[in-house]
Amino acid sequence: MPLVLESSTSSNPAIALLEVESLILDRKDGPAALSAAAKFQSSPDRTPQQRVQIGLYTAEAQLLTGAPADARAPLEALAKEFPGNRRVTERLAALQ
DSSP, X not given: OOOOOOOOXXXXXXXXXXXXXXXXXXXXOHHHHHHHHHHXXXXXXXXXXXXXXXXXXXXXHHHHTTOHHHHHHHHXXXXXXXXXXHHHHHHHHHTO
16 A cells, blocks of 8 residues: 655655655645645745755646646756756656
8 A cells, every 4th residue: 555645734845745746646636736846845945856856746746637738837947947957858858
C-alpha cells in the first residue's frame, strides 16, 4: 500500500515536497497537488533544488488536470533559471 500523506501545514520543506509528490503519485489529484505546490512556492527562501523539484511537480500536476499546455510554463521558467538542468530539459522535451 503506498504511503499517502495527509495534508500538512508543516514548515519543513522536505515534508511539504513529499506531500505534493504523494498527491501526484499516490492520489493522482492534480488540483490538490497544484494547491499544495502553490503554498510551497510562496516562500522566498527555497533552495535552487527545491525550486526545481516544485516546478517539476507543478508541471506533473498540470498534466493530471488535463492541461498539457499549462504544464510547459513552469518548465520553461525553470529552463531559463537553470539552463543546464538535465531533468528540466528532458521533461520539457518530453512534452513536445
